[in-house]
Amino acid sequence: MNIDELNRKYGAPGRIVFKTGHCGRPEAALANKYGSAEVALAGGVVLSYRPTGSHPVIFRPERRDYALGDKIHGGIPICWPQFSKGAIEGMCPHGFAQFMTFEVRGSRYGEESTELTLGLSSSDDTRSAWPHEFDLELKVVLSMKLNLFLKTTNTGDAPFGFTAAFHPYFLVRDVEKVAVKGLDGCEYTDGRAMFRARQSGDFSAAGGCDHIFELAPAPKHEAAIIDSGLKRAIAVASSGNGVFTVWNPNKASVMSDHTASDWKSFLCVEPCTAWRRPLTELKPGESAELAMAVQSVMES
Numbered sequence: 001m002n003i004d005e006l007n008r009k010y011g012a013p014g015r016i017v018f019k020t021g022h023c024g025r026p027e028a029a030l031a032n033k034y035g036s037a038e039v040a041l042a043g044g045v046v047l048s049y050r051p052t053g054s055h056p057v058i059f060r061p062e063r064r065d066y067a068l069g070d071k072i073h074g075g076i077p078i079c080w081p082q083f084s085k086g087a088i089e090g091m092c093p094h095g096f097a098q099f100m101t102f103e104v105r106g107s108r109y110g111e112e113s114t115e116l117t118l119g120l121s122s123s124d125d126t127r128s129a130w131p132h133e134f135d136l137e138l139k140v141v142l143s144m145k146l147n148l149f150l151k152t153t154n155t156g157d158a159p160f161g162f163t164a165a166f167h168p169y170f171l172v173r174d175v176e177k178v179a180v181k182g183l184d185g186c187e188y189t190d191g192r193a194m195f196r197a198r199q200s201g202d203f204s205a206a207g208g209c210d211h212i213f214e215l216a217p218a219p220k221h222e223a224a225i226i227d228s229g230l231k232r233a234i235a236v237a238s239s240g241n242g243v244f245t246v247w248n249p250n251k252a253s254v255m256s257d258h259t260a261s262d263w264k265s266f267l268c269v270e271p272c273t274a275w276r277r278p279l280t281e282l283k284p285g286e287s288a289e290l291a292m293a294v295q296s297v298m299e300s
Helices: 003-012
Strands: 017-021 028-034 036-038 047-053 103-109 114-121 134-142 145-152 160-161 170-171 179-182 187-190 195-198 210-215 221-227 232-239 241-249 266-272 280-282 287-298
Touching: 003 017, 003 103, 028 103, 028 114, 028 134, 036 134, 047 145, 134 187, 179 266, 221 266, 232 266, 280 287
Parallel strands: none
Antiparallel strands: 017 028, 028 036, 036 047, 103 114, 114 134, 134 145, 145 287, 160 280, 170 266, 179 221, 187 195, 187 210, 210 241, 221 232, 232 287, 241 266
């Protein structure tokens, strides 16, 4: 569909508006009394989220000249059917969904929320990277929180295994001065030095980090970024994940679409089904869902 067709079928003036944007593909601007968000069909990435009367919650690079196939190190990318690397032999890091164009499947709005549903199904393009039949659906709900739901369904006649993650880049004043609560007592793997340890107290990202925290089985997991510079906390609640990965590259590694100082302005706290293993196994007809809710709480 072109922009006019998307706006006629799924748009609503002032609430859901489509325009040409990320990677030259359509993107949707969602709005209501609680805030605003932008969602790109290219990769299904959430580009922005800003609660009403508050600072933006999501870091986004200044660069805008992305093409389909370029990685964006900002927003909330989707990692699917693999988080990181090594879970699926021959699969690109963080999977191929980030390079695909999603379709719009639905939209709705009411007094308390604005919703957009996107989808990606198996095709010749996906089968060249992964020989399985699937349906991937992303629902973005803007309400008092930003809620994301990623549902994977096996539509084929053979089982498959996958991992998945949301990879949010949370905007902070100075990553070296923030703390992450909710990880005390968790065992973790340092993905850079490849050693295991147990977290004691709040976690600090000073000096850079790539820590994979293992979570005890529970219906919901919670963490919070405490940012004294912006005088707020970013609360992250998730379900369907077995780990939180906390990542910042520090100044030693500048991403291709970042400036030399961008690393100071974000921290990733990523709900992941798993790091490499175990895969989530789905039999034909089965589904699994990963969910995340983000809320910004300002100091009173």
